[in-house]
Amino acid sequence: MNSVFRNPLARLSATILGLALFSAPAISLENGLARTPPMGWNSWIVFELNIDEKLLRSMADALVATGMRDAGYQYLVVDAGWKAKQRSPNGELTADPNRFPSGIKALADYVHMKGLKFGIYTDAGSEDCGSGAPGSLGHEEQDAATFASWGVDFVKEDWCHTEGENARQVYRKMSDAIRKTGRPVILSMCEWGDNHPWLWAADLANMWRTTGDSKACWDCGRETKDKPGGYPRGWTLILDAQPALRQYAGPGHWNDPDLLVAGVKGVPIEESRANLSLWSILAAPLFAGIDLRSISPSVADIMMNKEVIAVDQDPAGMEGDRIAKSGDQEVWARPMENKDVAVVLFNRGDRTARISVSWKDLGRKPAEELTVRDLWKHEDLGSFHSEYAAVVPSHGVVMVRIGTKH
Ligand code: GLA
Numbered sequence: 307m308n309s310v311f312r313n314p315l316a317r318l319s320a321t322i323l324g325l326a327l328f329s330a331p332a333i334s335l336e337n338g339l340a341r342t343p344p345m346g347w348n349s350w351i352v353f354e355l356n357i358d359e360k361l362l363r364s365m366a367d368a369l370v371a372t373g374m375r376d377a378g379y380q381y382l383v384v385d386a387g388w389k390a391k392q393r394s395p396n397g398e399l400t401a402d403p404n405r406f407p408s409g410i411k412a413l414a415d416y417v418h419m420k421g422l423k424f425g426i427y428t429d430a431g432s433e434d435c436g437s438g439a440p441g442s443l444g445h446e447e448q449d450a451a452t453f454a455s456w457g458v459d460f461v462k463e464d465w466c467h468t469e470g471e472n473a474r475q476v477y478r479k480m481s482d483a484i485r486k487t488g489r490p491v492i493l494s495m496c497e498w499g500d501n502h503p504w505l506w507a508a509d510l511a512n513m514w515r516t517t518g519d520s521k522a523c524w525d526c527g528r529e530t531k532d533k534p535g536g537y538p539r540g541w542t543l544i545l546d547a548q549p550a551l552r553q554y555a556g557p558g559h560w561n562d563p564d565l566l567v568a569g570v571k572g573v574p575i576e577e578s579r580a581n582l583s584l585w586s587i588l589a590a591p592l593f594a595g596i597d598l599r600s601i602s603p604s605v606a607d608i609m610m611n612k613e614v615i616a617v618d619q620d621p622a623g624m625e626g627d628r629i630a631k632s633g634d635q636e637v638w639a640r641p642m643e644n645k646d647v648a649v650v651l652f653n654r655g656d657r658t659a660r661i662s663v664s665w666k667d668l669g670r671k672p673a674e675e676l677t678v679r680d681l682w683k684h685e686d687l688g689s690f691h692s693e694y695a696a697v698v699p700s701h702g703v704v705m706v707r708i709g710t711k712h
Pocket of ligand 1: 350385386427434435436437464496518519537
């Protein structure tokens with residue numbers, strides 16, 4: 307058997323995972339929000355700029371009808387594409403009159419009536435990304451007040467057209483402006499990790515993007531890998547940029563590896579399972595982008611897997627990490643509040659592979675009897691000594707919860 311933990315580097319990272327459990331929490335925003343990673347639906351990954359109020363209302367309906375809302379996907383976030391090209395004569399942001407004839411307040415009211423929360427997009431610079439609409443630079447207080455008056459619960463603030471601006475100062479302005487409104491609003495920073503926001507954003511935002519945009523493909527866009535900004539690339543490349551950030555996340559302030567590609571048309575079932583599983587190990591905000599009006603039963607089962615979502619939403623809020631890698635075989639682990647460990651065996655290879663996790667690398671004694679539960683099969687697999695090994699499909703995962711036998 308080929309244990310992925312047989313290399314010294316892997317052992318080192320497993321030890322680091324254990325030690326980091328005792329590190330001091332960062333100073334955070336403490337606005338009482340996002341105590342666990344926010345969950346919801348975002349319009350960008352599938353619809354891009356092709357959005358209007360009819361589509362978004364039907365998505366709110368579908369969040370309820372599919373059971374997604376009750377599974378935890380609470381925020382409906384309207385990404386770029388909602389704004390008119392000009393501010394009103396008194397400088398206010400307004401909605402595109404053709405696509406949003408009833409206005410944003412009416413849409414927010416509808417979303418709230420469905421028992422959901424409402425999120426909206428703006429940009430920290432002079433213009434939004436790609437749409438030519440005005441950004442919030444220099445209008446932070448006015449825009450935050452407008453959003454609050456519409457009943458916005460979540461603001462995603464992008465980073466296009468910010469040449470020469472200081473990210474920390476500009477996002478601080480929006481954060482302060484939101485606080486001044488008195489409305490509880492999540493600030494979701496989207497500066498793509500360019501200025502290492504994990505080092506300074508915990509006291510001004512509830513989540514911050516760690517990379518450029520994730521695309522619904524396995525590893526496409528390699529050539530844009532090192533370019534900053536919103537260059538889309540395959541979700542496994544986004545995943546590769548996450549290790550070593552775990553210490554910066556916690557209740558109220560999360561690393562955001564971007565939207566889920568799970569369930570998006572063209573993403574195979576195994577890859578969808580892998581994406582959701584790994585995002586849950588990362589304590590990532592879970593924002594689905596799929597067209598919920600036509601969700602298949604197998605995609606519904608994936609997106610609403612309660613046991614995987616429970617890992618993401620674990621109240622201790624300790625982000626996990628990759629603890630071992632050997633070629634295409636990886637082991638990711640995340641400590642749970644009840645002392646269980648959530649483990650993902652991830653096979654990036656083109657063929658089925660046997661991957662194992664050893665107790666030693668989880669900081670447990672080999673002689674200890676530990677229970678293993680499969681979170682995708684919803685099955686207790688029994689008690690094991692020293693390690694657990696499983697056959698993992700190509701581009702797929704096995705996700706288990708390992709705990710003490712009672
Ligand atoms: C950038 C962001 C994306 C999305 C688009 C909208 O690329 O990173 O998440 O908001 O802009 O134009």
